[in-house]
Amino acid sequence: MKFSKDYIIGFISGEVENGQTQFRSSKFLKEKYYGDKVIIRGLLEISNYCKNECLYCGINSRNNKITRYRMTSKEIYNSIDIAYKNGYRSFVIQGGDDPFFRDKVLLEIVNSLKTNFDDIAITLSLGERSYDSYKKLFDEGVDRYLLRHESVNKELYSLLHPNQSLENRIKCLYNLKEIGYQVGTGFMVGLPSQSYEDIYKDLEFISDLEPEMVGIGPFIPHKDTKLKDYKRGNTDELLRILVLIRNILPKALIPATTALGTASNEKHLMALKYSANVVMPNITPNSYRKKYQLYNDKKSKTVEELITKGIKISKEKGDHYDFRKKLYR
Numbered sequence: 001m002k003f004s005k006d007y008i009i010g011f012i013s014g015e016v017e018n019g020q021t022q023f024r025s026s027k028f029l030k031e032k033y034y035g036d037k038v039i040i041r042g043l044l045e046i047s048n049y050c051k052n053e054c055l056y057c058g059i060n061s062r063n064n065k066i067t068r069y070r071m072t073s074k075e076i077y078n079s080i081d082i083a084y085k086n087g088y089r090s091f092v093i094q095g096g097d098d099p100f101f102r103d104k105v106l107l108e109i110v111n112s113l114k115t116n117f118d119d120i121a122i123t124l125s126l127g128e129r130s131y132d133s134y135k136k137l138f139d140e141g142v143d144r145y146l147l148r149h150e151s152v153n154k155e156l157y158s159l160l161h162p163n164q165s166l167e168n169r170i171k172c173l174y175n176l177k178e179i180g181y182q183v184g185t186g187f188m189v190g191l192p193s194q195s196y197e198d199i200y201k202d203l204e205f206i207s208d209l210e211p212e213m214v215g216i217g218p219f220i221p222h223k224d225t226k227l228k229d230y231k232r233g234n235t236d237e238l239l240r241i242l243v244l245i246r247n248i249l250p251k252a253l254i255p256a257t258t259a260l261g262t263a264s265n266e267k268h269l270m271a272l273k274y275s276a277n278v279v280m281p282n283i284t285p286n287s288y289r290k291k292y293q294l295y296n297d298k299k300s301k302t303v304e305e306l307i308t309k310g311i312k313i314s315k316e317k318g319d320h321y322d323f324r325k326k327l328y329r
């Protein structure tokens, strides 16, 4: 890790003077590797079924107040088709940890998409799977995989994720790296009982893993979860964390997350100015969109809103800098 623990904690908490140097260097590095455009990825939320019970999440299996949905293969294909016709070339297919999407089902979906749209990149964000499953999906043409590590503090991880293991989470991330995916990880800022020291350790883990993508959002409570009465994460601290990540991993793809945009429009724009270079507009059919609420009041940015704010966008595949040089499979 290139920064000391004391420095990181001081910087995140706003106690370090001259923090502007970090912001300037972050902006410089972002533009050096990715220019002044923000990469757009279409986000398709294919299922709000989930077998897990994460305490902060509005679609966790214990929440019986929501209506569950699962998109059919045809609906998934049609949604990608519409977005493709609107110029999108990068897609994130996300869902709860839904056992329905076993390998056979997913492989057929990926095969159909990659056969009919030969110039797209597919990112999956569908939770923990076996090495074998990740490998088959990669071989079928999936390019990237998102799996936030959430917290490397074992106690905090267990508290927030009943019946899940931190060891397996981390093993999955290293498996994805070994297979050859562009890997995304990350965590939330402002979780109940999360300390600055915890965040330092999360950054240390990210520095060691060297993921290609790092997604960090503020904790936002959901009214039907056990954490409903806790306050939102601090977006100033979040901005400083994003700047640190850009300085630790200069070539990383860093989204200005929907959660950040939901918590503060202004901070979302600042993240795009100084550190972040990815936005994921929602391409989920309207009939399902409201049912996929990991937290309340979710506000996804549209491409039009970004353009209105003077942001230059790119709808291309948007590979990590080091992957651009590799031949596309």
Ligand code: SF4
Pocket (backbone or CB within 6 Å): 050, 051, 052, 053, 054, 057, 058, 059, 060, 061, 095, 096, 097, 127, 294
């Ligand atoms: S955070 Fe993900 S794994 Fe956890 S309950 Fe929500 S959808 Fe499921």
